[in-house]
Structure formats: C-alpha cells, structure tokens
Amino acid sequence: MKLSNEEAAVSRFHCEMKTERKGARARAPDERPGTFVDGVRWRLSRPRRGSSASLGHVSVRPEAREEGGAHGLPERAAFGDLVATSASARASFDRMACAAACHATVLLEGETGTGKSRAALAIHRAGTRASAPFLVVDCGALPANLLESELFGHEKGAFTGAIQRRVGAFEEADGGTIFLDEIGELPAELQPKLLRVLENREIRRLGSNTHQAVNVRVIAATHRDLRAEVEAGRFRADLYFRLAVVGIPLPALRERPEDIPLIAERILVGLGATPEQLASLTAPEFLAQLQHAAWPGNVRELRNHLERCLVFQSALPPAMSASGVMAPAPRAVDASLTYAESRRRALEEFERDYVEALLKLHGGKVSRAAAAADMDRVYLYRLLRRHGLRS
Numbered sequence: 372m373k374l375s376n377e378e379a380a381v382s383r384f385h386c387e388m389k390t391e392r393k394g395a396r397a398r399a400p401d402e403r404p405g406t407f408v409d410g411v412r413w414r415l416s417r418p419r420r421g422s423s424a425s426l427g428h429v430s431v432r433p434e435a436r437e438e439g440g441a442h443g444l445p446e447r448a449a450f451g452d453l454v455a456t457s458a459s460a461r462a463s464f465d466r467m468a469c470a471a472a473c474h475a476t477v478l479l480e481g482e483t484g485t486g487k488s489r490a491a492l493a494i495h496r497a498g499t500r501a502s503a504p505f506l507v508v509d510c511g512a513l514p515a516n517l518l519e520s521e522l523f524g525h526e527k528g529a530f531t532g533a534i535q536r537r538v539g540a541f542e543e544a545d546g547g548t549i550f551l552d553e554i555g556e557l558p559a560e561l562q563p564k565l566l567r568v569l570e571n572r573e574i575r576r577l578g579s580n581t582h583q584a585v586n587v588r589v590i591a592a593t594h595r596d597l598r599a600e601v602e603a604g605r606f607r608a609d610l611y612f613r614l615a616v617v618g619i620p621l622p623a624l625r626e627r628p629e630d631i632p633l634i635a636e637r638i639l640v641g642l643g644a645t646p647e648q649l650a651s652l653t654a655p656e657f658l659a660q661l662q663h664a665a666w667p668g669n670v671r672e673l674r675n676h677l678e679r680c681l682v683f684q685s686a687l688p689p690a691m692s693a694s695g696v697m698a699p700a701p702r703a704v705d706a707s708l709t710y711a712e713s714r715r716r717a718l719e720e721f722e723r724d725y726v727e728a729l730l731k732l733h734g735g736k737v738s739r740a741a742a743a744a745d746m747d748r749v750y751l752y753r754l755l756r757r758h759g760l761r762s
C-alpha cells in the first residue's frame with residue numbers, strides 16, 4: 372500500500388504496507404511518530420483484513436488490492452524473454468502485461484542485472500507501439516548539457532560545437548517508446564525539464580523558442596531506491612510521481628532462488644549448450660549450489676557464470692569469481708535498520724569500494740578504468756565525485 376500526502380499532516384512517503392508470504396507487513400523509512408496499526412507501532416505490526424491505521428492525526432483503512440489469477444497467484448511465468456516461477460517475479464510480469472496494454476509511464480526498479488532493460492523492451496514489444504521505434508537513453512552516461520541535447524535535440528548554433536540541427540531522442544521515438552535507463556542519475560537541472568515534457572507532452576530543442584508536441588511512451592528504470600532519493604532531496608518528488616504511474620519492482624535473484632533452475636535452463640539453451648552440457652549444468656546438485664550463491668549482479672552474473680562454465684566445460688562452483696579467486700565474504704548487515712536504508716547504505720558502500728579498487732587497479736587512469744569496467748567515463752567521474760574520490 373502506498374500513501375500519498377493528500378493530507379497535510381502526512382509526510383510524502385510516510386509508510387508502506389506490503390503483502391508477503393507470511394501475510395501483510397508494514398514498513399516506514401524511519402520511525403515516524405504517531406504511526407500505528409491497531410494500536411501497535413507501524414513497523415512492528417502485522418496488519419490483517421479490516422485493520423485500521425493512524426498516521427499522526429490521519430486515520431486510514433488499508434485495503435488489499437487483488438492482483439493475479441483466479442487463485443490469487445500471479446499467472447504469468449514468462450514475459451518477453453524473461454522467465455520465472457516465484458510469486459514475486461510473476462507478479463511483476465503481470466504488471467508488465469498490464470503496462471503493455473496501456474500507454475502510462477512505467478518505472479522499473481531493481482538492482483543491476485535483474486532484467487529492467489529486457490522488461491522495458493518486452494513491454495514495448497507487447498503493446499500497440501511495437502512497430503514504432505524503441506529508443507534507449509542512459510541518463511547516467513552523459514553530462515547534463517549533452518544529455519539535454521540527446522533527449523530534446525538542439526538547433527544549429529545553440530552552443531559552441533552545435534554545427535547543425537539535431538533531432539533528440541523524444542522526437543526520434545515519436546509514436547514509439549523511449550527507455551530512460553538509470554533515471555536516478557538524471558542531473559538535478561534536467562529534472563524539471565523532463566517533468567514538463569511528461570506533463571505537457573511537448574519538447575523544446577536547445578536553442579529553440581518553440582515547443583513541439585511529441586507522442587512518446589516513457590519507460591524509466593533505476594537501480595536506486597528512488598523514494599529514498601526523494602526523501603534525501605536528490606530526486607524531485609513531483610517527477611517521481613509522474614514516472615511511477617505504473618511502478619514495477621524487479622526482485623533480486625537472491626530473494627527468489629526458486630527461479631534459478633528455470634532461468635539457468637533458459638540461459639543455457641540461449642547460449643547453445645549441448646544436451647550433455649545442459650544435463651550437467653542443470654543437475655540437482657549443481658542447481659542447489661547456484662541457489663545458495665548470493666548473485667549480487669543478479670541474472671546477468673548468473674548468465675556470465677554459466678557462460679564461463681560452458682567455456683571451461685565444467686560445472687564451476689558459483690563462489691568463484693571471474694579471475695578464479697573466491698568471492699569476498701558478504702558484509703555484516705545491521706538488521707535494526709529498515710530494509711531500504713540498509714540496502715541504500717550497502718549500495719553506497721559497494722559503489723565506493725568498487726570505484727576505488729577499480730581506479731587503483733588501473734593506476735588512477737579514469738578512461739582506462741572506465742573502459743575495463745564497461746562503464747561510461749563521464750559516469751565514472753560522477754561516481755568518483757559523489758564519493759569524494761575526485762574533486
């Protein structure tokens with residue numbers, strides 16, 4: 372359950388109620404005063420049908436929204452080329468199917484490698500815009516001025532170096548879909564501009580005085596917890612609400628190990644595994660090993676691992692990293708924090724450790740480090756600045 376702040380007394384993301392396997396569960400970004408369910412503090416509560424909640428001076432009665440098929444279970448075991456058996460992934464597939472049937476703006480949220488890009492393409496292909504263009508713009512890959520021109524285009528002479536007029540992605544995707552990847556990285560100065568486009572469905576090229584209408588479906592994705600970014604003042608709340616008309620979470624692989632056999636088989640077939648290789652790499656003992664691994668890089672990492680197994684003709688243990696050394700031990704977690712806060716901190720820590728180690732490995736050469744990590748150089752600079760590793 373999401374609560375917007377229609378009531379002045381409730382903060383924007385006051386709290387959330389989710390249905391999990393063991394029943395409903397409430398969570399709040401931090402301890403909000405005066406937040407109770409049936410008289411029990413929100414975070415400790417287990418809401419039931421008919422529970423009533425108080426948020427400061429506001430009372431609400433949460434209602435379960437039925438999703439899924441006749442038996443309450445989400446129905447789809449596949450969407451596009453994504454496959455899954457877990458209830459959480461299937462629920463996401465159901466939402467993707469709903470999204471494909473309309474033109475509403477979609478926000479895909481999930482860790483790296485959970486399938487956001489594939490999901491965006493599959494939503495486009497399953498909808499009425501399938502024969503029109505599907506354009507991808509990585510919002511984390513370019514500095515603000517270049518990104519603005521990439522999105523909205525520019526007129527000749529709009530800035531030094533603009534030697535000719537350029538059509539932006541919104542115009543190019545007219546009639547189709549634009550996929551704004553890593554929307555959480557959208558520079559602050561572009562956030563109000565994108566908001567205006569989403570509200571008015573018209574764009575203005577850089578250096579032009581006139582607006583022109585565009586008919587584009589927007590799908591955005593982020594690996595960040597965008598609500599936490601809004602809470603921290605790094606992402607505009609009004610833009611978030613415009614983007615998250617249909618919010619689709621993509622669960623991390625470690626939260627749904629039951630999906631691993633089906634996904635592994637799909638990947639192996641796609642990689643052209645022989646029947647012998649398929650039999651060895653889908654043997655129950657090997658699959659059990661895969662199911663016990665953490666997969667911080669999610670399905671992409673699983674895919675890379677299986678590809679490595681095919682290359683080396685061996686069912687390699689999943690804890691071995693690409694270089695053949697054991698992966699580092701998982702970090703200790705502080706379970707007294709909320710899941711969102713704990714995850715945000717872990718991601719920040721990982722980002723910092725990664726870029727620091729990457730730069731060290733490449734002798735401080737940013738371009739070389741970016742190329743080796745398959746990252747855009749500008750994006751790497753941004754991460755380095757964000758973590759105080761470059762001024």
Ligand SMILES: Nc1ncnc2c1ncn2[C@@H]1O[C@H](COP(=O)(O)OP(=O)(O)OP(=O)(O)O)[C@@H](O)[C@H]1O
Pocket residue numbers: 452453454455481482483484485486487488489490594634637670671674
């Ligand atoms: N449920 C799934 N079934 C089969 N393959 C999957 C599934 N989820 C992800 N994949 C595969 O995992 C790989 C990574 O997916 P994708 O690039 O869409 O992830 P992403 O979330 O967009 O990652 P990033 O945030 O790093 O861009 C792709 O090869 C994709 O086909």
